[in-house]
Amino acid sequence: MSARESRASSPQADAFLPPRAVLRWPNGEASSGRLEAGPSDTLRFLADGVSGPLESRCEQRPARSGLDPGPIPVNLAQGPSPGEELYVEPALMQTVSRVEPDLLQMLARTAAGTPAAGVSASAEAALSRVMEGALRHIEANCTDPAAVRRARESLAKSIAVELVPTPSGGYLSRAADGDPVDPGDRLSRLKEGEHLLVRVSQEVGDEAHALAISATRLPGRQVQLSIFNSHGWGHLSDGLGLAVGLTTRHPAIGKVMQLEDAGRAMGFLNNRVVNFSDRTEQEDGAWRAPGAGLPLWVWLQTFGPDGVDLEPTGPQMTPQKSADCGIEVQFAWLASVLPEADYKLAKAHVLNTLAHAPASDDVGEGALQRLRERVTSSLSGHAMATATAS
Structure with missing residues (x-):
């Protein structure tokens, strides 16, 4: 019996199940699932099954498609929610201190695969600081x-x-x-x-x-x-x-x-x-x-x-x-x-920060969408790696 079947078979557990929700992935896709309380009054989303971005993450590892996806940290989505559905979005870092905006833009263009883009030595050092901030962000609630x-x-x-x-x-x-x-x-x-x-x-x-x-x-x-x-x-x-x-x-x-x-x-x-x-x-x-x-x-x-x-x-x-x-x-x-689950979550935070670089419009909508796809891939990878580790 899977973990999901075990939870659903318990009347006591059913009485305390958190509300249903829909996760808006950074790339625009959506997944249905439920919410649970995480550490320090945080919210976590549990998808109903391996579909959408989660399914894409299992293409190279088919054995994972039979697992229950692990929890994804989320916030309530900004803006109106159509109908009675509760919408949530990933709780990811968007800003980091001590990094100049032009270096973030350089990193964003290169991470998005912009042709002929590259990064300077200063931008490489800046990326280390962004990574450091992402690790600080996840340290209290990671697997290791x-x-x-x-x-x-x-x-x-x-x-x-x-x-x-x-x-x-x-x-x-x-x-x-x-x-x-x-x-x-x-x-x-x-x-x-x-x-x-x-x-x-x-x-x-x-x-x-x-x-x-x-x-x-x-x-x-x-x-x-x-x-x-x-x-x-x-x-x-x-x-x-x-x-x-x-x-x-x-x-x-x-x-x-x-x-x-x-x-x-x-x-x-x-x-x-x-x-x-x-x-x-x-x-x-x-x-x-x-x-x-x-x-x-x-x-x-x-x-x-x-x-x-x-x-x-x-x-x-x-x-x-x-x-x-x-x-x-x-x-x-x-x-x-790092363990795979923690690496994937940290990577999602880093890429999301680049996607929210100041004056990100200068990066180009195509490049920004590519970054959102990469954030989605890393975050879904985190959920499936967490499922494997649990």
């Missing part, structure tokens, strides 16, 4: 508050480095904006379960690609060190698969090493040059292709136990679709450190 808190703290203390080509053919790793932060020192201060997030920009000529490094302190003086590429690793015509034999759609690859080895690896990012001598023609093509991420691969493979190859870590994700690496690589990192 400790994981959400650790992710929020890591975003608040994240650092950025640039990989800049040198005359010798290598890449100089230097602090972005001249910030004199030592990643190795930061790593040494991590407590068990905490993360260090490093945003990385690999530059080649007029091109640049956003990558990321994440270090997580494990028990027994061990560290999970991972590198992130929202392209995936070796799936583009960037030569990486041919160069190193690595082909995976996982955005993160990495390995576990002792704290001392991880400290040396992170310390190397402080104004040192990574190089790959005696490159073949195929390897040289990947070395010079920002989307390949080969300099980070070489850097991480150099440290830690000998003979231990980099392996996929975290969930598999759809590779980035356009010039949105500065956004998608941070989402990929967030997905690797």
